[in-house]
Amino acid sequence: MTTTTEATPEIRSFEADVAKLLHLMVHSVYSDKDVFLRELVSNAADACEKLRYEGLTDAGLLGDDGQPRITVTLDPDARRLTIEDNGIGMSEAELADALGTIARSGTKAFMDKIAGAKDAEGSQLIGQFGVGFYSAFMVADQVEVVSRRAGADTAAAWLSDGLGTYTIRPVETTDAPARGTRVLLHLKEDAADYTQSFKIERTIKAQSGHVPVPIFLKEKPDAEPKQIADGAALWTKPKSAITPEEYKDFYRSAAGQFDEPALTLHYRAEGLHEYTVLAFVPETKPFDLFDPDRAGRMKLYVRRVFITDEAQILPRYLRFVRGLVDSNDLPLNVSREMIQESPVLAAIQKGVANRILSELDKLSGSDAEAYLKLWDNFGPVLKEGLYEDYARRETLLGLARFKTTASGGEWRSLKDYAASLKDNQTAIYYATGTDLDRLATSPQLEGFRARGIEVLLLADQVDSFWVTSGVDYEGKPFKSVTQGLADLSLIPLPEGEEPAAAASDAVNGFIAFVKEVLGDAVSDVRASDRLTESAVCLVAPENGMDRQLEKLLAGAGRLDTTAKPVLEINPHHALVEKLSAVESNDPEVRADAAHLLFDEARIADGELPVDPRAFSARLMRLLERGTS
Numbered sequence: 086m087t088t089t090t091e092a093t094p095e096i097r098s099f100e101a102d103v104a105k106l107l108h109l110m111v112h113s114v115y116s117d118k119d120v121f122l123r124e125l126v127s128n129a130a131d132a133c134e135k136l137r138y139e140g141l142t143d144a145g146l147l148g149d150d151g152q153p154r155i156t157v158t159l160d161p162d163a164r165r166l167t168i169e170d171n172g173i174g175m176s177e178a179e180l181a182d183a184l185g186t187i188a189r190s191g192t193k194a195f196m197d198k199i200a201g202a203k204d205a206e207g208s209q210l211i212g213q214f215g216v217g218f219y220s221a222f223m224v225a226d227q228v229e230v231v232s233r234r235a236g237a238d239t240a241a242a243w244l245s246d247g248l249g250t251y252t253i254r255p256v257e258t259t260d261a262p263a264r265g266t267r268v269l270l271h272l273k274e275d276a277a278d279y280t281q282s283f284k285i286e287r288t289i290k291a292q293s294g295h296v297p298v299p300i301f302l303k304e305k306p307d308a309e310p311k312q313i314a315d316g317a318a319l320w321t322k323p324k325s326a327i328t329p330e331e332y333k334d335f336y337r338s339a340a341g342q343f344d345e346p347a348l349t350l351h352y353r354a355e356g357l358h359e360y361t362v363l364a365f366v367p368e369t370k371p372f373d374l375f376d377p378d379r380a381g382r383m384k385l386y387v388r389r390v391f392i393t394d395e396a397q398i399l400p401r402y403l404r405f406v407r408g409l410v411d412s413n414d415l416p417l418n419v420s421r422e423m424i425q426e427s428p429v430l431a432a433i434q435k436g437v438a439n440r441i442l443s444e445l446d447k448l449s450g451s452d453a454e455a456y457l458k459l460w461d462n463f464g465p466v467l468k469e470g471l472y473e474d475y476a477r478r479e480t481l482l483g484l485a486r487f488k489t490t491a492s493g494g495e496w497r498s499l500k501d502y503a504a505s506l507k508d509n510q511t512a513i514y515y516a517t518g519t520d521l522d523r524l525a526t527s528p529q530l531e532g533f534r535a536r537g538i539e540v541l542l543l544a545d546q547v548d549s550f551w552v553t554s555g556v557d558y559e560g561k562p563f564k565s566v567t568q569g570l571a572d573l574s575l576i577p578l579p580e581g582e583e584p585a586a587a588a589s590d591a592v593n594g595f596i597a598f599v600k601e602v603l604g605d606a607v608s609d610v611r612a613s614d615r616l617t618e619s620a621v622c623l624v625a626p627e628n629g630m631d632r633q634l635e636k637l638l639a640g641a642g643r644l645d646t647t648a649k650p651v652l653e654i655n656p657h658h659a660l661v662e663k664l665s666a667v668e669s670n671d672p673e674v675r676a677d678a679a680h681l682l683f684d685e686a687r688i689a690d691g692e693l694p695v696d697p698r699a700f701s702a703r704l705m706r707l708l709e710r711g712t713s
């Protein structure tokens with residue numbers, strides 16, 4: 086065995102984000118500093134699991150120490166706390182890479198959040214962003230990490246006071262764990278109680294009692310280690326032997342969440358394939374929910390050996406589900422790459438996704454309030470499945486809930502909607518936009534309201550995509566209220582109400598005039614049957630793209646050209662009737678009015694006038710006329 090020579094430690098700076106994060110972490114006063122222990126124990130357990138996995142193909146890595154173990158050692162006299170594992174360990178390069186940067190995406194978002202977060206939220210955030218290790222600096226003013234990678238004959242030490250720089254140096258292997266990592270915390274004065282054994286034992290049992298690696302505690306450096314957690318994987322125990330509290334603790338330590346699970350699912354699948362599932366739906370939104378990679382975090386185990394958390398066990402629209410699947414059938418020595426191809430994994434993926442959706446469905450029936458809360462959090466993500474997962478579309482449509490013009494702010498299902506269809510109603514109508522309140526008052530809805538036709542108000546970005554993907558519900562297509570002709574005349578008005586008379590010749594003449602004036606700016610100008618109060622609105626041409634989707638795609642630079650809208654004019658609006666009566670030999674007023682009506686319709690849609698300067702000149706001209 087060779088040992089390394091003493092060298093001057095090299096001083097390195099933290100990546101800018103780490104330095105900022107450390108500053109935030111140390112200077113925010115979290116009420117719950119205990120999280121650091123959960124993070125370090127969880128890293129130690131991960132390291133043991135990684136070794137267990139690599140040991141499958143390279144038994145030599147385990148040497149004569151095949152039992153994974155985490156040892157926490159207290160030293161009250163020196164005010165020190167050490168967490169040591171005999172896991173995979175880190176080489177010098179890995180140390181610098183893992184403990185000088187932040188690997189995960191979304192760090193910027195995290196920083197913004199944590200800067201404004203309240204105490205409890207702050208500690209919740211730490212685990213979710215893969216910044217767990219740095220939480221050590223909440224309680225320590227110096228942290229030393231000595232590590233020796235499994236199978237390596239060198240060891241290295243990382244040292245930092247968390248103030249912007251760290252050093253890395255090679256150390257003698259005799260000063261390092263025989264294998265794995267030792268994290269030594271020089272505790273701050275006000276964190277001295279983390280050397281009290283009862284406190285550490287209680288905290289570890291509560292936070293990390295169910296990690297699949299046994300944990301030992303040494304009250305003093307020379308004390309006998311005492312086992313405080315058995316490392317028995319919680320999911321292998323029968324359901325009846327697990328308390329809700331134990332599930333919750335496991336969820337928190339495994340998922341890095343600090344809330345309660347909104348739904349806990351624990352079952353064993355038997356038959357063709359045998360596997361155990363322990364999955365949780367969080368009560369609050371994890372912060373990586375809308376990360377661009379949309380990666381799930383379900384872990385895959387094979388007979389209690391952690392294999393990977395990148396197997397994408399669940400479809401991406403279920404990425405908010407946390408937990409694990411432990412398979413009995415996959416070969417233990419399967420490579421991570423091969424797993425993706427495995428028919429066993431495909432069967433697991435199918436089975437688990439179906440089961441989760443059916444549990445959600447059950448919950449919607451048994452506890453509507455809990456379900457709606459869950460929908461409130463994850464509905465926008467689940468709806469991605471409507472255009473990504475054709476096979477489960479019907480199930481997902483059944484799970485979907487909507488705010489509608491008839492729901493008074495509550496959620497409605499499509500079943501509710503279908504039950505209140507009007508006579509002759511052949512489509513499910515919807516309006517898309519970015520803001521629910523604005524949507525509810527959009528002029529395009531007026532005619533539908535007048536006939537008591539319910540309209541789904543879709544304010545999530547994803548809505549524009551699934552509604553235009555050829556979806557239907559019980560044979561009824563989804564149709565935008567801003568698209569094509571409304572055809573409302575076929576649907577009877579409420580009793581006692583008369584349909585509006587046909588547009589007068591003067592109005593028809595005015596509409597033709599507006600069309601001529603606007604020319605190429607619109608694809609058509611026509612009398613509207615969807616307006617009852619407003620004078621004008623814009624809709625998409627019959628076969629045009631939904632206007633909201635068009636705006637989204639154009640905004641993202643994914644459309645070269647956009648369709649010209651149709652300007653619909655309410656033929657019974659008092660202003661329209663008056664304008665129609667303006668002498669046609671006063672073309673200037675009528676032309677100004679035509680442009681202003683078009684601009685007004687654009688403004689109601691949240692857009693700017695075509696030419697803001699011309700708009701204001703026309704408005705001034707008309708106001709002057711009106712007041713002179």
Ligand SMILES: Nc1ncnc2c1ncn2[C@@H]1O[C@H](COP(=O)(O)OP(=O)(O)OP(=O)(O)O)[C@@H](O)[C@H]1O
Nearest residue numbers: 128129132174183212213214215216217218219266
């Ligand atoms: N005890 C350890 N043994 C081996 N590697 C470790 C250990 N502790 C930390 N690391 C390495 O440092 C990296 C950063 O750790 P950190 O706790 O900051 O984030 P993470 O564990 O990746 O994410 P999360 O906290 O969300 O689980 C880890 O990914 C791992 O590679």
